[in-house]
Amino acid sequence: MRSGEVKRRTNETDIAVSLTIDGTGKAEIATGVGFFDHMLDLFARHALIDLKVVVKGDTHIDDHHSVEDAGIALGEALKQALGDKKGIRRYADVHLPMDEALTRVAVDVSGRPFLVFRTAFEAQKIGTFDTELVREFFQAFAINAGLTLHVETLYGDNAHHIAESCFKGLARALRQALEVDPREGGRVPSTKGAL
Numbered sequence: 001m002r003s004g005e006v007k008r009r010t011n012e013t014d015i016a017v018s019l020t021i022d023g024t025g026k027a028e029i030a031t032g033v034g035f036f037d038h039m040l041d042l043f044a045r046h047a048l049i050d051l052k053v054v055v056k057g058d059t060h061i062d063d064h065h066s067v068e069d070a071g072i073a074l075g076e077a078l079k080q081a082l083g084d085k086k087g088i089r090r091y092a093d094v095h096l097p098m099d100e101a102l103t104r105v106a107v108d109v110s111g112r113p114f115l116v117f118r119t120a121f122e123a124q125k126i127g128t129f130d131t132e133l134v135r136e137f138f139q140a141f142a143i144n145a146g147l148t149l150h151v152e153t154l155y156g157d158n159a160h161h162i163a164e165s166c167f168k169g170l171a172r173a174l175r176q177a178l179e180v181d182p183r184e185g186g187r188v189p190s191t192k193g194a195l
Contacts, residue, residue, distance in 0.1 A: 002082065002178075004077035005018040006076045013056065014057075015073045019049050019077050024050060027051045031066055031070055032055055039163065045171075067133045084195075087181060088189060089178070089180075092177035096166075096169035100161060101158065102165065105150065119162060
């Protein structure tokens with residue numbers, strides 16, 4: 001069972017994350033940030049990762065710490081669940097349409113964290129959610145999971161659709177990259193022998 005569990009407590013947030021990579025997409029999300037809950041719920045569903053995220057954060061200030069710290073904890077839990085990464089496909093990419101928006105996501109489960117994020121939002125808010133927090137989440141998640149992650153929205157107008165295409169694109173790319181490849185025969189997918 002490829003599972004991970006992380007508890008993270010700071011002066012700003014108290015977070016518990018658990019996930020199972022080989023799940024069915026079941027999600028229990030309670031971050032105190034409604035739009036972010038929606039994004040994590042659809043992430044779990046499209047990645048087929050069972051995910052539980054509970055965040056108690058200083059949302060009376062704003063949502064930044066809750067979103068960023070959830071990304072850190074989720075990344076750490078995924079890294080834990082992957083272990084030595086033996087047998088995974090490692091690479092994947094997807095073009096994800098969401099109505100008028102189209103986002104390309106490419107991932108390498110490399111152990112070398114890097115984010116390229118080429119997505120712009122004309123609107124500063126989706127409801128009460130700051131759109132700049134989408135990048136903050138992706139940065140925290142990629143760095144702590146050890147992913148090389150490229151996210152580029154090729155076009156789109158509606159901020160909700162753009163954000164959703166990013167999260168669904170990440171989910172679908174990860175779903176492929178984390179699959180066990182029977183042809184690998186349990187090897188680490190690298191000439192180095194380690195990721």
